[in-house]
Amino acid sequence: MNSIVQSDPGTPEDNGEEDLAPDPWVLDEGAMRNGIHVMTGLLLAVAVGGSFSMEFNTAALNLLLCTIFAVFYFVGFESVSHWSDFRRQVWVFVLTGVWILELIVAPVGIYLIFAVYFVLLRAMPDIRGVVSVVFVTLIAIVMQMPSGLTLGGAMGPAVSAAVTLAMYYAVLMLTRLNREREEAVRELIATRNELAASQHAQGASAERQRLAHEIHDTVAQGLSSIQMLLHVAEADLRDGNPDKAIERMDTARTTASESLAEARAMIAALQPAALAETSLTGALERMVEPFAQAGDLDISVDVDGEGHQLPMKTEATLLRIAQGAVGNVAKHSGATRCRVTVTYAPGEVRLDVVDNGRGFDPEEVEAQPAGLGHVGLEAMRSRAAEQGGELIIESQPGGPTAVTVALPVYGDDL
Known part of the structure; x- marks a missing residue:
């Protein structure tokens, strides 16, 4: 049945x-x-x-x-x-x-x-x-x-009718309640499926954004450095400085190799290749070298406080933000000096990138439509927020410019 x-x-x-x-x-x-x-x-x-x-x-x-x-x-x-x-x-x-x-x-x-x-x-x-x-x-x-x-003959059919009607409508009510419950379950399942689809779409969007930031801070920055180095090397050749041109092309080759390693590490979902081979300070020093040569910049990397090993995700975030900030200095600021400082403090690590360039209006830049114009700033803010930190940009037309990010470091992470 x-x-x-x-x-x-x-x-x-x-x-x-x-x-x-x-x-x-x-x-x-x-x-x-x-x-x-x-x-x-x-x-x-x-x-x-x-x-x-x-x-x-x-x-x-x-x-x-x-x-x-x-x-x-x-x-x-x-x-x-x-x-x-x-x-x-x-x-x-x-x-x-x-x-x-x-x-x-x-x-x-x-x-x-x-x-x-x-x-x-x-x-x-x-x-x-x-x-x-x-x-x-x-x-x-x-x-x-x-x-x-007889009284029994009359009461028999009457009572039977009353009992039958009562039983029928009790079952009818239970049937309706069952159907309402089934409908509620179907709606709940549909809502759950819609929510899962929405979360999947949001996750995919967030992953696309993360990959865009990752590509911008690795492959795009590396290609930009190589382009600048080759441009300067070409100028050196035209000026009769082949040794200087060869030195810049060697740096471009090294940068290309490092960018390739970064791309492979990103594809394999590994930590930044530079951090896999050295400390945060060493990775920063290697990162700034091609930018310094390409832009004829004096870039220094300093450490303030007692340096120690940080969680890989924290170090990767600091390296990527520093890479984006230094890349902006080399490409846009017209600066001659830049200082990258990592400060270790109780419960916090801070990164400062300061240059003596021409400066800009942060509010005006960030008001522009999202895209290639300021994807670097957006990526840096997003990376800092993912680690519970905050990125602050201090600049004005005429310079200088300071980019600061502070990330929390908990006791269990030390």
Whole structure:
């Protein structure tokens, strides 16, 4: 048997029939339907058993009526959900008529009124079913009057009707609650799926942004340094300084090799290649060298405080921010000197990049549409925020410029 929570196969969308109230006749494991069928079978057996005390012709008619009732009841009860309203009415009319004839032939047939009640409510799960139950109850009472109506004879059908209606509408309410619960579960699952999709999209967007910053601070900065070095080397050759040009091309070659290592490390999701081979200070010194040569800059790297090993992610963040800041100094500032300072303090590490260049208006630059114009500043701020730190840019037209980032360092990280 079917379950009470499954969809009714007779919905209007499926067969073009009129909309009906929720069908309560599909209980878990078919408990209600099976119970009604068993009860009807027992009542039919009682009615058939009454044939043994009847004359042959009457007994034959009683058996015929019980057989017709059984066929129409069991076939119709399983198929009524697929029928049109007219066919349902015909089914109800035939079964009720057969029951009335059975009641005339064998008074014991009055017990089949229970099956008739459920047939009426099965075919008409609305106010028509309730009215029909009351009408059939009145018929059962009136049919007893010629032989003498007793209080029990009147109360039996009336109480049976009340119990049947109460049970039916209790099950109907439970069915509706089950369907509402199923709908809520479906909505919850849909919402969860939408949330997962949204989180996936946000994660993908964040990853794209992270990769954009990573590429800007590694490959793009390296290519920019190589371009500047080769440009200066070309000028040296034209000025008759081949040794100086060769030195700059050697630096460009070294920068290209380091950029390639950075790209491979990034692809492999490893730490910055420079940090894998040396300390933060050593990585900073190697990082500033090509920028110093390309821009004819005097760049120094200093350490303030007692230097110590930091978490790899913290050191990588400081290196990337320093790389972006120094790259901006070499490309845009027109400076002659730049100082990179790492300050170790209790619970904090700070990076300062200061130059004596022409300066700029930070608010004006950051107000520009996001893109290549200031992706470096955006990347630096994003990196600092990811580590719980803050990046501060102090500059004005005419210079100088100072970029400062402070990252927290907790005791467990030391």
